[in-house]
Amino acid sequence: MENVMVELSKYIVITLMTIYTFFGFFVFQKKERKGQEKIYWIQRILIFSIHFIFSFLLYMDTKSMKVIGFYSYQVVFLVLTIILYQFVYRNLSKLVLNHMLMLLSISFIMLTRLNFDLAKKQFYIATASMVICLFIPFVIEKFKMLSRLGIAYGITGIGILILVLVFGKTIYGATNWLELFGIMIQPSEFVKILFVFFAASMLSKCSRFRQIVFITILAALHVLILVLEKDLGAALIFFVTYIFMLYIATSNAVYLFSGLISGVIAAVTAYQLFDHVKIRVQAWSDPWSDIASGGYQIAQSLFAIGTGGWFGMGLGKGLPNSIPVVESDFIFSAVSEEMGGIFALCIILIYMSCFLTFLIISMKMKNMFYKLTALGFSVLYIFQVFLSIGGVTKLIPSTGVTLPMMSYGGSSIASMMLIFSILQGLYILNQNEDEKVGKRKKIITSGQRTRDSKAQGN
Missing domain, CATH: 1.20.1050 (Glutathione S-transferase Yfyf (Class Pi); Chain A, domain 2)
Known part of the structure; x- marks a missing residue:
């Protein structure tokens, strides 16, 4: 019965994730605010649904009440982040917020599967980072x-x-x-x-x-x-x-x-x-010739991705711990093995959706300092994604960088949450400026109409 549930859940989760990813790009075409709000609410329902299904599978696999307790803490974290961010970050980009929560929830799930202690540490650091990020709008606006x-x-x-x-x-x-x-x-x-x-x-x-x-x-x-x-x-x-x-x-x-x-x-x-650079390049060019040593890590990564196929082995059914440093540098391989290639492709598209939003923020900023800041963080973020995923898929030699918002690493998760929050702050600045310009235009327009009506009366 458990195997049937795992097998069925794979297709349900992939369907939900595909819908979520589709909305992540479809929302760019929506000009009406009501239509966008509806999409954001659907995305959040999908985040909590996917998170619940994966957490239930982890409990079925481990039969541990710790998993249920940890799941409860994560739900509280996700709900509070949505409430507090929307309260503090007035006019924030809800798409960026949703993507951040989706990536974090997948990170918590995968790290719980790999190493429960590391998952707890990641959760604590993410929580502390979230509290610190609540002060960023004040800093950007006031200073x-x-x-x-x-x-x-x-x-x-x-x-x-x-x-x-x-x-x-x-x-x-x-x-x-x-x-x-x-x-x-x-x-x-x-x-x-x-x-x-x-x-x-x-x-x-x-x-x-x-x-x-x-x-x-x-x-x-x-x-x-x-x-x-x-x-x-x-x-x-x-x-x-x-x-x-x-x-x-x-x-x-x-x-x-x-x-x-x-x-x-x-x-x-x-x-x-550098000798270790030579080893990584040789492992990238031909991992099979030295699979017992330098090429072992990338070979295990490719085995995991290939074994998972399009639909994955199912959460808890693969062997991701056979990959060295899987929880940080190679977490994308673990996701691909157990959640499937389609799910992994959706993650890449979510990263791309974030990047497009960041670029839009940069292009709309009128102040050159803010424009370059948004652009710099955009390039930094997407290039880190490229290096991480490119390294584990043998597209490029491995560089040992973490996958933003997903890999284990206190410094990595904290800095990336700060970057996302700074970009949110810049987005809000631009929104506020647009609102001020809109109000001025209304005042000027209404004043012109008043003068015109008086002139016609005379």
Whole structure:
């Protein structure tokens, strides 16, 4: 009976997820507010439905009351996030909020399946991050000086990275961790936020080539320190983010192509200098020749994705723990194996829907600092998604970066929730400006009509 329920639930969940994903793009065509609100409510019903079905399957698989208790906490978290965000973030993007909750709920479910203790830690950090994010609209709206602190952002970011380089701990070949009061933190995840603010602030004001050179040197220092830490995934994200921000700020294609060419040269140099890069490239090019060692991780990932097929093995029925570091770097493989290729494809489309929304926010911002900030976070976010999914599917060599909102990692989940919330704050700023412009137009129009009526009366 249990196997029948698992098999049936696969098709139900995939159907619900497909509907949710469809609405994630269909809502862009809806111009009426009532039509959009209806879609957002349907999406939330689908989130809670999928979350309930998966939680029930976990209970059936484990027969543990801890799963039921944890499910209850998650429901409270999801409900409170919806209520509090809509109260604090007036005029927020409900599509971005729904996508964030969908990705978080899948993360909680998959991590509960893989390691219950890690799932609890992820939940606690997400909860604390949610509370912190409630203050972001106030900061963005009240502190207009944020755009004038470019040098401060840059120096602070470089200082933190140097601190990690000197006192950090090495894990999986990269010296990118700090231990504070017994808690392991990955500072580069938070320096990403400072880096985008630094680049946006400096580039929004620069007009001369000399200024661009100075800003680029500071940006290059961030990347260089990350390379020295052997945190090459983060270095690549910083580099690509800056190149696109520089291109948008200057509208000079020479900077874009020069940056891409220098990136290729840097990649070849890294291959020659770092042994662990050679191992990853060799594992990517031919994992089967060294499946017992360097190619084991990517080979297990491909086995998992292939075994899952389009409809998956069913939650709790696969062997995702056979993949090393599955809960962080390779969680997409675990999702593909047990939830299926269609479900995994829907996750990719949800990421794309978020990215499109972020780009729309950036394009609508009139203030250059806010425009570049939104663009920087958009590029940073989608490139991290590309690196993570591309690495586990053998599209590109693995870089060891986490999948936003889904992979286990306290620093990763906290920083990404902050980024989503900052973008929500920018969205609200733009909405408020549009409302003010609309009110002014109404006042001007009504005043003109009054004058016209008086003129006709005379």
